[in-house]
Amino acid sequence: MSVQRSPQPGAAPYDALLLLSFGGPEGPEDVVPFLENVTRGRGIPRERLKEVGRHYFLFGGVSPINAQNRELLQALRKDFAEHGLDLPVYWGNRNWAPYLTDTLREIVADGHRRVLVLATSAYASYSGCRQYRENLADALAALESEGLPLPRVDKLRHYFNHPGFVRPMVDATLAALAGLPEDVRAGAHLAFTTHSIPTAAADTSGPAEDHTSDGAGGAYVAQHLDVARVIADEVREQTGIEHPWRLVYQSRSGAPHIPWLEPDICDHLEELHAAGAPAAVMVPIGFVSDHMEVKYDLDTEAAAKAEELGLPVGRAATVGADARFAAAVRDLVLERAATERRAAAPEEHHPVPEHCVLGRLGPSHDLCPVGCCPARTPRPAAAGADSPYA
Numbered sequence: 001m002s003v004q005r006s007p008q009p010g011a012a013p014y015d016a017l018l019l020l021s022f023g024g025p026e027g028p029e030d031v032v033p034f035l036e037n038v039t040r041g042r043g044i045p046r047e048r049l050k051e052v053g054r055h056y057f058l059f060g061g062v063s064p065i066n067a068q069n070r071e072l073l074q075a076l077r078k079d080f081a082e083h084g085l086d087l088p089v090y091w092g093n094r095n096w097a098p099y100l101t102d103t104l105r106e107i108v109a110d111g112h113r114r115v116l117v118l119a120t121s122a123y124a125s126y127s128g129c130r131q132y133r134e135n136l137a138d139a140l141a142a143l144e145s146e147g148l149p150l151p152r153v154d155k156l157r158h159y160f161n162h163p164g165f166v167r168p169m170v171d172a173t174l175a176a177l178a179g180l181p182e183d184v185r186a187g188a189h190l191a192f193t194t195h196s197i198p199t200a201a202a203d204t205s206g207p208a209e210d211h212t213s214d215g216a217g218g219a220y221v222a223q224h225l226d227v228a229r230v231i232a233d234e235v236r237e238q239t240g241i242e243h244p245w246r247l248v249y250q251s252r253s254g255a256p257h258i259p260w261l262e263p264d265i266c267d268h269l270e271e272l273h274a275a276g277a278p279a280a281v282m283v284p285i286g287f288v289s290d291h292m293e294v295k296y297d298l299d300t301e302a303a304a305k306a307e308e309l310g311l312p313v314g315r316a317a318t319v320g321a322d323a324r325f326a327a328a329v330r331d332l333v334l335e336r337a338a339t340e341r342r343a344a345a346p347e348e349h350h351p352v353p354e355h356c357v358l359g360r361l362g363p364s365h366d367l368c369p370v371g372c373c374p375a376r377t378p379r380p381a382a383a384g385a386d387s388p389y390a
Contacts, residue, residue: 011087011337013344016112019073020100020132021120023093024063024292030096031056037095055296065291069120071321079326087333094135101139108148115151116336117383118329120288122160124206124219124364125197130373133381140382140389155383156332158364160223161357164328168319169285170234176281176314184278184312189244191268192228193298194286196249199259208371221261226359227285251293265298266305279312289320331356339366
């Protein structure tokens with residue numbers, strides 16, 4: 001007997017979704033201008049930027065991130081169309097074309113006024129959340145200076161623990177383990193990797209009431225540990241093997257005298273080898289797609305370190321444009337839209353879909369509160385409780 005499903009509620013009051021990402025060069029001539037955008041205001045000489053960008057030149061000056069965002073854009077549009085969700089999806093970057101401000105101009109020109117934002121960063125931190133919100137505020141200020149209508153912009157909640165993000169990572173971890181030589185597979189350690197950030201930024205990540213001053217790491221570290229634990233537990237359930245695991249870091253940049261989260265993945269591989277570990281699988285839970293910091297820092301640098309040590313390693317794929325992730329984004333859109341409808345008309349019955357999460361932490365906040373992931377120098381940030389564009 002077939003089951004009749006009631007139609008899903010629409011995305012109202014939202015009339016557009018913006019995929020907001022970091023951006024990356026798409027040719028050798030783009031590398032230095034791209035890095036100038038990334039480091040604007042820091043006074044870094046052009047010759048130094050050429051040195052910093054050397055890993056891009058190893059890949060023909062092309063970062064994979066833009067191509068991967070195009071794939072995700074198509075996956076989202078396909079999923080929305082197949083499920084009757086009438087919501088156009090746009091794409092804008094912080095540091096390279098298509099630029100965020102240009103995309104917001106396009107959104108406004110197309111007549112849209114309520115925009116949801118999906119940032120390609122799943123966790124709470126200044127660089128992973130508030131900086132995107134600052135970029136949104138800058139773009140809105142540019143539109144305002146041009147006399148254009150200003151859309152209301154809201155950001156989807158952190159999705160690090162949504163099943164549509166976590167379960168593809170579980171499958172990728174199992175596949176990477178299966179790719180190891182059989183004689184070392186059972187003893188392989190799991191190295192869950194994410195971007196290192198200054199410890200001060202880690203300790204002040206998330207809502208102000210959760211900030212720490214004892215090196216515990218605030219929301220950034222807690223969220224990664226929760227995801228790592230879920231994946232390790234699921235791997236044990238599916239394989240019957242308890243794989244030792246640890247959260248480690250990569251892609252550090254900045255002044256060497258400033259403390260950053262450790263251990264670095266390459267240092268961790270050395271420690272595993274010294275301790276007699278037979279193999280390791282690197283699981284990049286901190287990244288949505290296989291962009292440059294995965295392709296170079298893991299597949300090139302860390303892989304070379306493992307080969308030097310004689311340590312067999314595998315690397316799990318990132319979520320990318322997995323259909324389950326696209327479906328998760330749809331869930332997040334419908335969830336937030338229903339919440340907004342209820343807030344606008346509390347006297348009416350507006351059921352809110354279940355906030356799907358795995359792990360111990362529960363769903364993240366819809367609206368970033370005041371003091372969340374603060375910057376060293378306060379700047380206006382959109383899509384939060386302290387937004388000047390509410």
